[in-house]
Structure formats: C-alpha cells, structure tokens
Amino acid sequence: MTDSAPLDVDLALLGGGGAASLLLAALDRHGVRDLRIAIVDPVRRRGQDRTWAFWGHPDSDLDPLLSASWQQVEVATAARRRVLDLTPLRYAMLRSGPVYDRAADAERRLHATRIVAPAETVRDDGDRVLVGTGDGRGVRAGWVLDSRPRPPARAGRTxxxxxxxxxxxxxxxxxxxxxxxxxxxxxxxxxxxxxxxxxxxxxxxxxxxxxxxxxxxxxxxxxxxxxxxxxxxxxxxxxxxxxxxxxxxxxxxxxxDAPFPARPTPRVVRRGTAAG
Ligand SMILES: Cc1cc2nc3c(=O)[nH]c(=O)nc-3n(C[C@H](O)[C@H](O)[C@H](O)COP(=O)(O)OP(=O)(O)OC[C@H]3O[C@@H](n4cnc5c(N)ncnc54)[C@H](O)[C@@H]3O)c2cc1C
The missing domain is CATH 3.30.70 (Alpha-Beta Plaits)
Known part of the structure; x- marks a missing residue:
C-alpha cells in the first residue's frame, strides 16, 4: 500500500485487452493529444494470444492490420456444400499481435499512464469516479470505460x-x-x-x-x-x-441472454465482452 494521492485523469480504461486496444488506436487515429488517460490492467497484453474473425466492409481502419480476408466463404453439411459470395462485405482475420502493437504505439503517443495492477473498486459520485487499484494508489477519473470481465446483472435463462x-x-x-x-x-x-x-x-x-x-x-x-x-x-x-x-x-x-448493463452508473461505461 502507498499513501500517495490518486492519479487524476480525464479517462480511465479498466482492462487493456481487445476493446481497450481498439479504443486507444481510435483515439490516436483521431489525433487526440490533450486527454489524460490511465490504463489499469494487471496484465500487459502482447503478442499472439487470440485471433479475431469478423464480418465488415473492406475499407475499415483495421485493414492494414489484417492477416487475411476472404470474399468467399464455404458452409458445409453432410448433405450439401455451399460457397457464398460476401460482396460487398468480407470476412476478416485480425491476429492479436498487430492489434496490441498498434495499441502500444497509440499509448505512447497519447502519453497514457499504465497501471499494472487490478482495478478493485469503482465508486462513481456523479462528478468523478474513484477507482481503487491493487497497487494501493488509485485513480480519480472524469470517465471510466470498463472492459474487465463482469458477471451479468442477473442470471439468464440460457x-x-x-x-x-x-x-x-x-x-x-x-x-x-x-x-x-x-x-x-x-x-x-x-x-x-x-x-x-x-x-x-x-x-x-x-x-x-x-x-x-x-x-x-x-x-x-x-x-x-x-x-x-x-x-x-x-x-x-x-x-x-x-x-x-x-x-x-x-x-x-x-x-x-443474461443482461449486462452497458452503463452501470452515469460516468462508467462498459466496453467489450463486459458490455454484453
Ligand atoms: C482464442 C480466442 C479467440 C477469440 N476469437 C474471437 C472472435 O473471433 N470474435 C469475437 O468476437 N470474440 C472472440 N474472442 C472473444 C474475445 O475474448 C473478445 O472478442 C475480445 O477479446 C473481447 O475484448 P475485451 O476487451 O472485452 O476482453 P479482453 O480482451 O479479454 O480484455 C479484458 C482485459 O481485462 C483485464 N482484467 C481482468 N481483470 C481485471 C481487473 N480486475 N482490473 C483491470 N483489468 C482486468 C484482463 O487482463 C484483460 O486484459 C476470442 C477469445 C479467445 C480467447
């Protein structure tokens, strides 16, 4: 534990995985330079730990990072095999390594502060959000984007x-x-x-x-x-x-089908899987 004052920022990202990486890349791409940002995650994501595959239009900002994309996909059953043309969409593969590298570049340019510790408590007083972190210092943020894995608000039927x-x-x-x-x-x-x-x-x-x-x-x-x-x-x-x-x-x-609140309190917005 330390007794220093919490770090004051405009925006705190709780969780630095896929959702936070894309957000950092987007902030950088839009030339944001005057926002004080903290990223709180006990793990610093690097290298290849997953492969994302998704549909989309070919002109997305992610295109330079793609490992592959396909205009045609095949669906097969024992009885039948069909090749589908996806135009104007395409199916794309994004490996985590280039995404995390892109996010690390963005993080440097945004002068974000990295806190390698878990976010443990989140208290929104309507004006600021106080985040208790595992290193004992804490963060006081204007806004929080929370992509930590969260349980749903209540159990679903499925x-x-x-x-x-x-x-x-x-x-x-x-x-x-x-x-x-x-x-x-x-x-x-x-x-x-x-x-x-x-x-x-x-x-x-x-x-x-x-x-x-x-x-x-x-x-x-x-x-x-x-x-x-x-x-x-x-x-x-x-x-x-x-x-x-x-x-x-x-x-x-x-x-x-369990509900995941997208905005549990006024200044806390969930992102990624945590948002459902
Ligand atoms: C191999 C693999 C392939 C996948 N492929 C796809 C796919 O093709 N399409 C798809 O939609 N999804 C896929 N997924 C699901 C994938 O988890 C999500 O798409 C995506 O990573 C979600 O991003 P996220 O930021 O919500 O979660 P994550 O990327 O998991 O990030 C959550 C972060 O929160 C951090 N964290 C945990 N606890 C705390 C805490 N207390 N405080 C602070 N930080 C904390 C974790 O360390 C992690 O970095 C795949 C998952 C895996 C493992």
Missing part, C-alpha cells in the same frame, strides 16, 4: 458456451485454398446437446487456422478437444505426417 480449440497448421505442400474461408462445417460429429462445427481460415496455401467449435453447455477435456480436432483434420483429408501444429488457441465465450 447460459451456454461457445468453446473451441484451434491449431495453426503448417503443411509441407499446398493443401489449403487461401481464396476462401470454411465457416461452419457441420460434418463434425454432433454433441448430445448443442452443435459443433469445424472452421478453416487459410492465410496461405500452406498455413491455416483449423478450429473445432462447440455451442453447448459444457467444456470438453483437453484430450477431448485434441481428439475432435484430429477428427476434423482427417475429415478434411489432411495427412498428419505432412503437417506441423505451430500454435494452439483456446477460447471460451459465454452465450447467454
């Missing part, structure tokens, strides 16, 4: 999970079609409750993220994800002796 494991596969020879992404390949064995599908995001003809995903109430074991992915690799007709797993990604994303 609390399922989108859970997945992905292998970044490098092949000895060209085996992937980089002109299209395979979305929702429902030929995977289906779980007793929920739905499963495979997913192939190729960044070149020899390198792709191959994923097994379930929308279901419960997680698999470690071995369960590996077995499901190996099964999907075989379903794709990929020869394991010509492949190397370069990286592994795991994710668990809540799927619920």
């Amino acid at each position: 609390t399922w999970l989108q859970h997945f494991r992905g292998w970044w596969l490098e092949a000895d020879r060209p085996v992937f079609d980089p002109t299209r992404a395979v979305l929702m390949d429902f030929r995977t064995p289906q779980p007793p409750r929920g739905v499963s599908f495979g997913y192939v995001l190729p960044v070149s003809d020899r390198y792709a993220l191959v994923e097994y995903t379930e929308f279901s109430p419960d997680l698999l074991t470690d071995a369960g994800y590996d077995a499901a992915l190996a099964g999907y690799r075989d379903l794709l007709g990929l020869d394991p002796t010509g492949l190397r797993v370069r990286e592994v990604e795991n994710g668990v994303i809540p799927m619920t």
